[in-house]
Amino acid sequence: MEYWLPIIxxxxxxLALLIYVMLDGYDLGVGMLLPAASDEEKDTMVASIGPFWDxxxxxxxxxxxxxLIAFPKAYGLVLTALYIPVTIMIIGLILRGVAFDMRxxxxxxxxHLWNRAFFAGSLTASASQGWMLGAYVTxxxxxxxxxxxxxxxxxxxxxxxxxxxxAWLLIKTEGALFNKALHWARLALLPMGLGLLLVSIxxxxxxxxxxxxxxxLPNIIGLLPIPFSCLLIYFGMSWLLxxxxxxxVGNSWVLFTGLAAICTLATLGLAYSIFPDIIIGxxxxxxxxxSVNSLLFTLVGVVIxxxxxxxxxxxxxxxxxxxxxxxxxE
Amino acid sequence: MLDPLLLARxxxxxxxxxxxxxxxxxxxLSWLLLYFRVRFTLSNDKLWEHAYHxxxxxxxxxxxxxxxxxxxxxxxxxxxxxxxxxTVGNIAGPLLGYEVLTAFxxxxxxxxxxxxxxxxxxxxxxxxxxxxxxxxxxLSAFWILxxxxxxQTPTGHFIENGEFFVKSWPEVIFNxxxxxxxxxxxxxxxxxxxxLVAGISAWRAxxxxxxxxxxxxxxxxxxxxxILAPVQILVGDLxxxxxxxxxxxxxxxxxxxxxxxxxxxxxxxxxxxEEAHTTHFAIEIPSAASLILTxxxxxxxxxxxxxxxxxxxxxPVFWAFxxxxxxxxxxLAVSWWASWSLRGxxxxxxxLLYALSWMTFSGWVGxxxxxxxxxxxxxxxxxxxxxxxxxxxxxxxxxxxLATFLTYLVLYIFLLVAYIAALRYLSTKPAASLALSPGYxxxxxxxxx
Numbered sequence: 001m002e003y004w005l006p007i008i009x010x011x012x013x014x015l016a017l018l019i020y021v022m023l024d025g026y027d028l029g030v031g032m033l034l035p036a037a038s039d040e041e042k043d044t045m046v047a048s049i050g051p052f053w054d055x056x057x058x059x060x061x062x063x064x065x066x067x068l069i070a071f072p073k074a075y076g077l078v079l080t081a082l083y084i085p086v087t088i089m090i091i092g093l094i095l096r097g098v099a100f101d102m103r104x105x106x107x108x109x110x111x112h113l114w115n116r117a118f119f120a121g122s123l124t125a126s127a128s129q130g131w132m133l134g135a136y137v138t139x140x141x142x143x144x145x146x147x148x149x150x151x152x153x154x155x156x157x158x159x160x161x162x163x164x165x166x167a168w169l170l171i172k173t174e175g176a177l178f179n180k181a182l183h184w185a186r187l188a189l190l191p192m193g194l195g196l197l198l199v200s201i202x203x204x205x206x207x208x209x210x211x212x213x214x215x216x217l218p219n220i221i222g223l224l225p226i227p228f229s230c231l232l233i234y235f236g237m238s239w240l241l242x243x244x245x246x247x248x249v250g251n252s253w254v255l256f257t258g259l260a261a262i263c264t265l266a267t268l269g270l271a272y273s274i275f276p277d278i279i280i281g282x283x284x285x286x287x288x289x290x291s292v293n294s295l296l297f298t299l300v301g302v303v304i305x306x307x308x309x310x311x312x313x314x315x316x317x318x319x320x321x322x323x324x325x326x327x328x329x330e
Numbered sequence: 331m332l333d334p335l336l337l338a339r340x341x342x343x344x345x346x347x348x349x350x351x352x353x354x355x356x357x358x359l360s361w362l363l364l365y366f367r368v369r370f371t372l373s374n375d376k377l378w379e380h381a382y383h384x385x386x387x388x389x390x391x392x393x394x395x396x397x398x399x400x401x402x403x404x405x406x407x408x409x410x411x412x413x414x415x416x417t418v419g420n421i422a423g424p425l426l427g428y429e430v431l432t433a434f435x436x437x438x439x440x441x442x443x444x445x446x447x448x449x450x451x452x453x454x455x456x457x458x459x460x461x462x463x464x465x466x467x468x469l470s471a472f473w474i475l476x477x478x479x480x481x482q483t484p485t486g487h488f489i490e491n492g493e494f495f496v497k498s499w500p501e502v503i504f505n506x507x508x509x510x511x512x513x514x515x516x517x518x519x520x521x522x523x524x525x526l527v528a529g530i531s532a533w534r535a536x537x538x539x540x541x542x543x544x545x546x547x548x549x550x551x552x553x554x555x556x557i558l559a560p561v562q563i564l565v566g567d568l569x570x571x572x573x574x575x576x577x578x579x580x581x582x583x584x585x586x587x588x589x590x591x592x593x594x595x596x597x598x599x600x601x602x603x604e605e606a607h608t609t610h611f612a613i614e615i616p617s618a619a620s621l622i623l624t625x626x627x628x629x630x631x632x633x634x635x636x637x638x639x640x641x642x643x644x645x646p647v648f649w650a651f652x653x654x655x656x657x658x659x660x661x662l663a664v665s666w667w668a669s670w671s672l673r674g675x676x677x678x679x680x681x682l683l684y685a686l687s688w689m690t691f692s693g694w695v696g697x698x699x700x701x702x703x704x705x706x707x708x709x710x711x712x713x714x715x716x717x718x719x720x721x722x723x724x725x726x727x728x729x730x731x732l733a734t735f736l737t738y739l740v741l742y743i744f745l746l747v748a749y750i751a752a753l754r755y756l757s758t759k760p761a762a763s764l765a766l767s768p769g770y771x772x773x774x775x776x777x778x779x
Binding site: 050051052054055057058060061062064065066068069070072073075076077078079080082083084086087090091093094095096097098100101102105106107290291293294297298301302305306309312313316319320 | 387390391393394395397398399401402404405407408409411412413414415416419420421422423424426427428430431432434435436438439440441442443445446447450451495496499724725726730734737738741745748751752755756
């Protein structure tokens, strides 16, 4: 038990954060794309994420919640080290969430202001999340090289989110907005790919711990499928983006699935690189973990509620399937 | 000058004060909305549906602000108070975890259906969704108040090498002050939303943008408040008696009792002076505090002298308590006056409409001052009698803390102004424009459970 519980919780934390990146990733991506759309299109874009964004955002609360529940000793260390980016992210998420409601409820003459807040909130939240991820991978180091690495991910993650947002819009919209989303996806694909490539190259350079884990036989052979699958998916998506007719007839989900697969592969790679540490090179999951009693008590709740959560999340997505029109309280 | 502890506390106080304003509305309002929905389903009276449609917009806005400001908390426990999870993580972690698992996901997911899915699901599924959102807000209150109460009256744990472990989960969750605090807060939230709906309805009537539905809503709010205000006063009294037993220092600060004595007078008003250990200009009722708190006029009450450096600052607790009680009495008076005036199908006079609109946000004042009594009253402890706030604070520089504090403060003031402006804007729309859209096709529900 003492051995397995922290591993189970690390898995749950990874799963929650992966789902967060895929789901709130598209919300934030749509938010960042907002300025590129016409006023009417903005309404449709916001409508497409309307019923979902709140629940999507909850996954980061679960992710950070698991860190807090299972690894209380790491929780304080990680968050105090990331004080500034966390503060910026929170302010970004507050602005985004409030703007969502305010843009339609504060009166028409204020709408453009809240649209801008929506965009600014989405952008700062995405970039600071990237920064936090980068700082985490370097083991919360603050040398210039590590900061540069964090900055690189702070640029890459928004690109990935924009790509997810565009893919989401390809599923949920039609007509002129669909064409625009296709254009945005084509524009975002290369920066996202380059960013991910650079991050992959830079990771073993900034972290000797990770380099040691990657470049040893026979592990490296087991790891190779990750970058190769990513490359394959990347070029697959690039090819799909040149087939708008095929995408238009209800096949856009393939594109979104490709992105989700890249996110999953990246998470697997990250998990391999970190495990069994919770703070790389400083503290492992067993040192940071809460008492067995507390972990078991919470696990009962996780086992009961997580399947339910996944079921009703699926249910909500099924209720709101199909193309988004305008958001109505009717 | 820039004391990081004080700044960390100010920052957390700003966040949590801003945050609680919105759950205080949504917990109560979610049940009111369910009531509107059920009334509509049972009677098919469109006025209830109008009421639902109007208030669900305000609910959604309040909910969104509540969610995003609550998100701040889950990070700020770590950024400001890393020592908290390091010492009591075994207790606080699971309680917060259960809040996320049983409440946050449920309310956030079904909120989508409640707000935007009315024509996409059957009436039954929509009713269930509305119920689950209300249940979620209440479960969330259950877990967070359980944790807060444990910090006030810790039980069910043991301490080893400075770290807390759980001996009995039922004792942790249902710790002594939890039933009182939960009941007090749930009623507070219902009162807050009752005065909000009555106040905004009255304001709409004064502006001449009301419709028949407005009256139904106003009456609902007024009657609910008239029933709950006296119950709340009773529950608050029980809560106070209980606190005397578990946290006598808090009561000593509330009543400004400087020295332990018998025949303690009840200080109605006065200016507590902590340095001189006296209350200036005190207006007192002889022996009344002893009588209320010990049910005997010569009962002994512990004074602040018993607690040396371990008692809360007197003035804020003293004042916050009096504001809370004052608001409670005012709520009782106004709700009874209003219920009497609206009995049968009588129309209210303008003075009553003005009084109700002035009381729109009275719940906020009550909730905030009540929480200041309980939270400032817990100082200097984070876990009463066991862990001091000063021992769990992060060692950020004062400058950084000040900068982020001011940023949060500006953001919150801006959002509060925007929120109230949005309520005003939504309330100014004439009732006619809130009618159900003519385009309602009554299409078959597409999805069922």
